[in-house]
Amino acid sequence: MPAKATRAAFGEALIDLGARDERIVTLDADLSKSTMTVGFARKFPERAFNLGIAESNMVGVGAGLALTGRIPFVCSFACFVVGRFETIRISVAYTNANVKIVGTHAGIAIGEDGYSQMGLEDIACLRALPNVTIVQPADELETKQVVAWAVEHQGPVYLRLTRQNLEPVSPADYRFQLGRWVTLRPGTDVTVIASGGTVFNALEAARRLEAEGVSAEVVNAASIKPLDEDALVRSATRTRHVVTVEDHAVAGGLGGAVAESLAELLPTPLKRLGVIGFGESGDARGLYAKHGLDPAGIAASITKFLTR
Amino acid sequence: MTVDGTLEAIARACRVQIIRMLTHAGSGHPGGSLSVIDLLVAIVFGRLRHDPRRPDWPDRDRLVLSKGHAVPALYTVMARAGYFPEEQLITLRKLGSPLQGHPDRVALPGIEAATGSLGQGLSIACGLALGLKLAGSPARVYCILGDGEVQEGQVWEAAMSAPKLGQPGHPLDNLTVIVDYNKIQLDDFTATILDLEPLVAKWQAFGWPVLEIDGHDLAQIDKALGQAEATRGRPTLIVAHTVKGKGVSFMENNPEWHGKSPKPGEAVSAIREILGVTEAAWPDHLATDPITRALVDELRVLGKP
Numbered sequence: 001m002p003a004k005a006t007r008a009a010f011g012e013a014l015i016d017l018g019a020r021d022e023r024i025v026t027l028d029a030d031l032s033k034s035t036m037t038v039g040f041a042r043k044f045p046e047r048a049f050n051l052g053i054a055e056s057n058m059v060g061v062g063a064g065l066a067l068t069g070r071i072p073f074v075c076s077f078a079c080f081v082v083g084r085f086e087t088i089r090i091s092v093a094y095t096n097a098n099v100k101i102v103g104t105h106a107g108i109a110i111g112e113d114g115y116s117q118m119g120l121e122d123i124a125c126l127r128a129l130p131n132v133t134i135v136q137p138a139d140e141l142e143t144k145q146v147v148a149w150a151v152e153h154q155g156p157v158y159l160r161l162t163r164q165n166l167e168p169v170s171p172a173d174y175r176f177q178l179g180r181w182v183t184l185r186p187g188t189d190v191t192v193i194a195s196g197g198t199v200f201n202a203l204e205a206a207r208r209l210e211a212e213g214v215s216a217e218v219v220n221a222a223s224i225k226p227l228d229e230d231a232l233v234r235s236a237t238r239t240r241h242v243v244t245v246e247d248h249a250v251a252g253g254l255g256g257a258v259a260e261s262l263a264e265l266l267p268t269p270l271k272r273l274g275v276i277g278f279g280e281s282g283d284a285r286g287l288y289a290k291h292g293l294d295p296a297g298i299a300a301s302i303t304k305f306l307t308r
Numbered sequence: 309m310t311v312d313g314t315l316e317a318i319a320r321a322c323r324v325q326i327i328r329m330l331t332h333a334g335s336g337h338p339g340g341s342l343s344v345i346d347l348l349v350a351i352v353f354g355r356l357r358h359d360p361r362r363p364d365w366p367d368r369d370r371l372v373l374s375k376g377h378a379v380p381a382l383y384t385v386m387a388r389a390g391y392f393p394e395e396q397l398i399t400l401r402k403l404g405s406p407l408q409g410h411p412d413r414v415a416l417p418g419i420e421a422a423t424g425s426l427g428q429g430l431s432i433a434c435g436l437a438l439g440l441k442l443a444g445s446p447a448r449v450y451c452i453l454g455d456g457e458v459q460e461g462q463v464w465e466a467a468m469s470a471p472k473l474g475q476p477g478h479p480l481d482n483l484t485v486i487v488d489y490n491k492i493q494l495d496d497f498t499a500t501i502l503d504l505e506p507l508v509a510k511w512q513a514f515g516w517p518v519l520e521i522d523g524h525d526l527a528q529i530d531k532a533l534g535q536a537e538a539t540r541g542r543p544t545l546i547v548a549h550t551v552k553g554k555g556v557s558f559m560e561n562n563p564e565w566h567g568k569s570p571k572p573g574e575a576v577s578a579i580r581e582i583l584g585v586t587e588a589a590w591p592d593h594l595a596t597d598p599i600t601r602a603l604v605d606e607l608r609v610l611g612k613p
Contacts, residue, residue, distance in 0.1 A: 025442075046477060049438075057431045057465035061473070064435020067420070068443060069366070072435075087462065090425040091432055095413050 001140055003165035006196070007104040009143035010161055011036030014073065016144075017151055018044050023071045024151060027062050029055045034163075035075040035104045056084045059101070063091040066098040071151055078103025078119020078160060085125050092156050093129040100150050101126075104161040106136070107247030107275070108291060109197050111164075114281035119160070124252025126158045127225055133178065134225035136160040138199035139168045142222055145176040153178070160196060160224075162247075164284055167200045169220065181228035183235070187217030190302055191235040194245040195221045195254050201288070202245045204295035209302060216302065224254055229261050236268045243271045243302055247293060250274035271305040273298060315526045319349040322384040323555050323582045324603070325397055329380055331575040331607055333401040336409065339565040341381040343490035343523070343550040344452060348373075348385045350529035351450050355537075360390035363417035367445050370420045370436050374429020375454030375488060376410040377567070382419075383407055391418040427460025429453065433483060434470050437543070441478035448537065451485045456493030459502050464514075471515035471542045483543035484536040485516075488523060490552035494566045508547055516545040523548025555582045572611035576604050 018024045018040055025047045026037040032050060041048030051058040055076055062074035074081065081103050082088070092099045106119040126132050135150070135157065137143040143161070150157045169184055184199070185206050194202035199220050206216040217235055221227070236242050242262060244255035255272030262268050275291050288294040292301055322345050330336040351371060352358075358368045373382050380400060387394045392406075399405035406416040410424025421432045433451035440447045457463065470480055489507070491498055498504055508518045517539055521528040529548065536544035552566070553559025556578040570578055583600065585593045594601045 047442075049473065051465075051469055051473075054465035054469065056427075056462040057434075057469055060428050060431020060462065060466065061435035061438065061469070063421075064432040064437070065439040065442075066435070067432070068436055068439025068445075070439050070442065086425055087428055087431070090422050091428050094422045 001168045003167045004140040005163060005165050006137050006139070006143040006161040007036045007163060009140040010102065010147055010159070011039050013144040013147035014040045015043055017148060018047065021071070021151060023069060025049065025065060025070050025072050027051055027058050027072055027074045029053055029058045029076045029080065031076050034077070035102060037073065037075050055080050056087045059084050059087040059099070060091045062099045063095055063097040071098060071100065073100045073102050075102040075104065077105040077117060078122040079117065082119065082122040082125050088126070089129055093131045096131050096155060098154055098156070100157045100159060102159045102161060105163045106160045107162065107197055108279040108287045109162060109164045109247055109284045111284040111287060112281050115279040118279040120249045120275055120279060121252070122160065123224060123248050123254065124256065127252065127257060132156045132158055132225065134158045134160065135178070135222055136196040136224055137222050138196055138220050139166050139170055141168060141170045141174060142176060145174070146222065149176055149178065162197045164197065166197060169199050169203060176222065179223050179226045179228055181223065181231040182220045183217060183231070184220050185216070185218040187215040187239065189215045189239055190241040190243060190306060191217045191219060191239045192243045192245060192302065193219045193221050193232070193254065193258060195224060197247045198245045198293055201293060201295050201298055205298035205302065208295060208299045212303065214303065214306065221254060224257060227257055227261055229265060232258065232261060233266050236262060236266055240268060241306060242268050243273060243305060245273045245293065245298055248274055250276050271301060273301055315349055315353055318353055318388060319346050319526070320582060322349060322381065322388065324579050325384040325387070325394070326380050327556070327570060327575050327578045327582070328603060328607065329383070329397045329400045330569040331572055331610060332398040334569055335401060336380055336569050337377040337567050338559055338570065339492065339552040339562070340375060340378040340454060340488070340490065342554045342556065342559065343552045344375065344378045344488045345381040345384070346524045346526060347452060347486055347488060347529060347548055348381055350526050350533065352385045352389055354530050355533050356450070357447070360418065363391065366443070367447050369447050370433070370449045372421045372423065372429045372433045372436070372449065372451040373411060374423050374433070374451055375426070375457050376424030378454070379411045379424070382411065386418050426454065426457040427462040430463055430466040430470070430485060433485070434466055434473055434480060437480040437483040438474050438478060440482060441474055441480065447482065449483045451483065453485065453487045455487055455489045455491065455498050455504060456501070458487060458504055458507070467511060467514045467516070479541045480543045481540050484533060484546065485543060486546045486548050488550050489547055490550040492552040492561070492563050492566060496563050511545045515542065517542060518545045518547060520547045520549070523550035524554055557581055572607045575607050579603065
């Protein structure tokens with residue numbers, strides 16, 4: 001499989017699933033060409049609704065549709081849709097409405113558009129809401145499975161997707177399961193937990209570390225809420241060191257969730273890698289290097305952490 | 309049910325229960341509950357196709373009380389309709405009760421939307437109306453907004469969207485929206501805080517047919533609901549002019565009674581006024597009305613330390 005943006009894989013999956021399941025509808029806020037629901041809208045125009053640049057209303061309309069048995073995918077950039085937190089909190093989470101919230105353009109990897117377009121605090125916000133499940137797939141194969149799973153799952157889901165292409169990382173026989181992480185590379189010295197756009201870089205970092213004699217276990221944590229606490233404890237028990245890697249604010253995201261669980265279940269030295277402060281404009285490669293999320297940066301942080 | 313004294317009797321009984329339950333709760337919102345109750349009675353007992361034994365019936369009409377703080381009024385109507393026993397009303401706001409301080413869809417079957425965080429109900433109502441149209445259901449959706457609530461931006465997002473949403477195949481002409489225009493919000497009069505005027509012209513400019521009525525005249529309410537139901541191609545807005553605290557002289561038009569519960573003595577006076585009995589005639593009335601007598605005794609006990 002060639003590299004593909006998870007938003008593109010999402011758009012393709014929706015068309016396939018939409019042909020089989022009449023319940024699926026899409027809602028957009030004038031970004032359907034970017035969230036990639038535009039293909040679904042062309043194929044099923046009577047089931048695609050563009051609400052205009054009015055995300056709060058879009059979320060609420062989605063909740064109402066869900067309450068009549070539809071399965072609405074409510075889509076925008078991660079920052080814009082999660083920015084309507086209070087509407088998500090009451091109309092979706094508290095209502096336990098079967099709404100699939102899709103946030104694309106996650107992270108600093110969107111690059112040139114700069115901070116205002118970057119979803120960087122979305123996981124932190126939604127992680128606080130009961131009933132809401134959070135999933136971030138890492139490649140095309142996983143995305144298509146996650147979208148199919150979301151259709152069948154009863155309850156609110158937040159799907160976090162990337163603008164940029166992602167290299168395939170999942171094994172060919174991979175099956176997504178909520179609350180189950182996948183070990184992509186076994187190791188003994190440190191557990192590296194990555195999600196979404198940083199998984200491939202974490203694998204690359206592990207290859208570099210191997211040359212330095214460090215055996216890094218790399219885990220793909222697509223299921224962010226709930227975490228796979230069994231896998232976390234199992235791996236951390238062996239390696240005694242945990243590093244999280246995410247394209248999200250370092251506070252409150254995957255790293256925050258792992259820190260909370262480890263502190264309660266198995267206090268273990270932990271290093272959280274992510275975005276500190278606001279993002280900014282620039283090329284994605286340069287931004288990843290600046291924030292230490294490229295393979296070299298991740299490897300260097302792990303070495304420093306293990307030799308502190 | 310036709311519009312006659314029966315609906316008025318129901319509205320009066322509901323007003324009494326509103327006072328009763330708020331007094332038991334020791335907190336809550338009497339003003340907006342008393343302004344909206346006639347609208348709720350007219351909808352639920354005059355128009356709504358529903359079945360309290362089947363709150364998940366797919367083709368039921370939906371009622372979204374977007375001004376969720378007035379939920380005591382909705383609870384009284386639901387109890388009377390048979391969704392739960394009337395005795396449960398006094399568990400309002402108590403630990404473990406499905407009668408939450410603001411509507412909770414999960415806790416209480418029959419509640420269509422969690423509201424109370426103002427501004428969200430109209431969007432949900434639009435989604436319900438669109439979903440019902442897509443399903444080919446004959447059901448209607450009723451949404452009641454508070455006037456202060458109309459200050460929320462999300463209301464205007466929904467207002468701009470609703471006349472166009474679903475067009476051309478599935479227009480939301482199955483949606484009736486009512487503004488309970490009681491002219492008062494928590495802090496003060498709406499005209500002082502953030503004036504809504506010209507309210508009718510604003511909604512018309514957004515593409516809505518607008519009807520203006522006296523929101524305490526049950527015949528007028530029913531007529532407007534019928535006109536809205538007969539309108540094709542677009543949702544309808546009804547601006548219902550109401551009086552905050554309607555039926556209780558010391559609560560009427562007084563911002564102080566937006567969000568405080570009556571004390572037991574005040575509650576008894578309120579119930580007497582709602583029943584239309586003078587102070588002089590009250591002892592005789594109680595002697596001949598054992599149900600009210602019991603209610604008064606129940607409330608007086610609440611006043612004892």
